Amino acid sequence: MAESTPTAAVPTVTPPAGAAAHEAERLAAPPSFWRAYRVPIWSAIVLVLFVAGWEWGFRALGVPKYFIPTLSEIGSEFVRAYERMDLVNHTAVTSFEVLLGFALGSILGMTMGYILGMSPTAEVVLSPYILALQIAPKVAFAPLFVLWFGFSVEAKMSVAILVAVLVVFFPIMINVLGAVRAVDPAMINLARTFNATRWQIFWKIEFPASMPALFSGLRIGSTLAVIGVTVGELVGGINRGLGFLLLSGETMGAPLVFLAIIVLTVIGIVAYCAVIFAERRVLHYMPRRDFGGMNAQGGK
Template sequence: MADGISSTISPSAVAGAGPAASVSSKNAPGGLKVYKRHFVTVGCSLLVLVLFLAAWEWLPGWLGMPEFILPRFTTVVQEGIRMWNTGSFMEHFNITAFEVVIGFILGALLGLLVGVVLGLSPTTESVLSPYILALQIAPKVAFAPLFVMWLGYTIYPKILVALLIVFFPIMVNVLSAIRTVDPDMVNLVRTLNASRWQIFRLVEFPSSLPALFSGLRIGATLAVIGVTVGELVGGNKGLGFLLVDAEGQGNTAGVFVAIFGLTVIGIAAYAAVVWIERRCLHYIPKANVTTV
């Protein structure tokens, strides 16, 4: 019976579209316009970047701004090369990246689990929601010193702070998605004598995937913030520690290098979520927006 229901109801059927519904943009009408618009968008974006870097390079000198306030772009690049050659940058970069990945994965799994449990059980949500809300309202920065006191100057306090920050947006998105599942689809599966697990696996969980990935996108950037806060408060390794160390030495260029490293980690985490999302939700049709 399980195989019959699985073959009848699929994630693509729940979403209302299948892979066969996708049409190559190259063969679609107006495809050339889409590619031209994409080319113009990329060109304008690169132009903005060039203008920004040019202003960063020459404006501080024209305004008479000292290097310890705002170093030139080339000065930051030179400092980054020096830190790269000494090996200190990559050591701290790898530690922070590892903490971000672990904190993000644990926070995502916990948020998914709690979101599903609360979504399937309104009674459990009524009991636990005040405590979960209180945990979210409490500033995460306040927990960082406490975690350091408990766990010492290790990677664990940073991972815990990242876990707490990532947990809430994913939990809320999954909870809302579970509660707003199409009741007609649920009733359809029930008419096929589906069990409670089959209803969740074939209808509720696939329907919650778009909301889950929306929460994961937010969590990917918040994980970097959480780890950085932990390293700023009580770290002896990582880019957050490198940032504080450079600030203590009056090395403004080094501060910018650490910020750049944190930005790269955040972009990489976000891009990884988008890459996974496109492969998991390929059956959902994308809006084709055109301008006259």
């Protein structure tokens, strides 16, 4: 690689006469195949290296296959789990828990965020507790929930949902709280000169102004929900859901563990994309922040 770099570099010596015309022609010409498609080409190269590295690399390095299975083994495990272990059902159970945990955690986080954001006194009084709970490892509450709920399937699912609620709650509350606190006081004064009531100031200024921060909170929350549910299922020792497959993997082998991790990741990605989709619709008024500013809708 190092030797090839100098030849690829653009020559910096003074170009010969007529070079300017040549340069203009070169710029006007359609980009070369390589320039136009370098991103997809690199992506393909990296993908091939990744797949090949996983499939044969670990073996070549002497990593035993019961430590890290090959991709093809995970693939056949997928087929096996689909046919014999009711993979779809487990995935549905976990997805349901993620969805419910995320929704409840978000609603709770928003409610608390707006209440504390509108009442500085309450925030100051409660801030030590909020801070303590924010720092405390929320997933560590899982055993407590097991104690509360008991051992039925519904109880185990409730444990997973509750852990998710707890971990989703904080980033959303903190983001909303900060956003309400950061609303431009001049905007509130403007509404006040129109004789706005406290309620109108909330609905017409504070609430919409908090939307960007709320959505960053929801983005974080959507990924945390999967973590919460996974921990909840593992600690609860559930016999449904992807957590059950993870636990079964302890005896049934690494391919099942990897399979469960991959499906959990996919659930997280779907949740995250759903939030982004909603965000694009709600925050349509914001200037777009796309790559390279290609779609930026400039003012003026």
